[in-house]
Amino acid sequence: MPTVVHVDIPAEEPERARAFYERLFHWKFEAPPGYGDYFLSEATDEEGKPGVGLGLGKRGAPDQKITVYFDVDSIADYLPLVEQLGGKVVMPRMPVPGYGALAVCTDTENNPFGLWETHTD
Template sequence: MATIVHIDIPVGDLQRARTFYETIFEWRFHEVPGYSDYLLFETGDGKSAPAIGGGLGMRGAPDQRITCYIGVKSIAHYLPRIEEMGGAVTMPYTEIPGFGALALCLDSEGNPFGLWEEKHEI
């Protein structure tokens, strides 16, 4: 079963947003080597039930909103199925070097979501 694996939060001021989430929710942030305008965060304490992590990144468009990413084994497998069921692909398979790949979609109700395919080193 595919599950939500990541949440992206677009921001206008990276440090202001980091301070907001650290102060209110006590999320832990890490810098990502090679990505100066993006921070990863963890929402769990490592002791209780697993928690969803995510990232803060600079807003790419004025209307960009929070996006939930669903982890799948093969983005290529899901894209045609999404379209067959009345959804749409708004950004095709895109590699994120060293991490995996993503695609952005709309569901049948026009809600945005992402697909995430983890890179597995052999």
């Protein structure tokens, strides 16, 4: 069953948003090499157990909202199903070098969500 693996937070000013979330939730964001103004973190529970991954970066479109990503075995298998069920593919499968691949869709209520496929190599 697909689970939530990542939450992407778009921001007008990533440094300002980074400071906000670091102070609010004590998340520690780091900039991976080669990703520019994009920061990664991982939420942990009260005992320090790892939780969902977090990303924070420059807003790509004026209407871009926080997007939850679900881990799936194959994005290619899910995209036709999204459309068959009345959703839309907003961004087709795109590789994320060194990590996996992603796609962004909307559901029947126009809510954005992402599909994530982890590299297995």
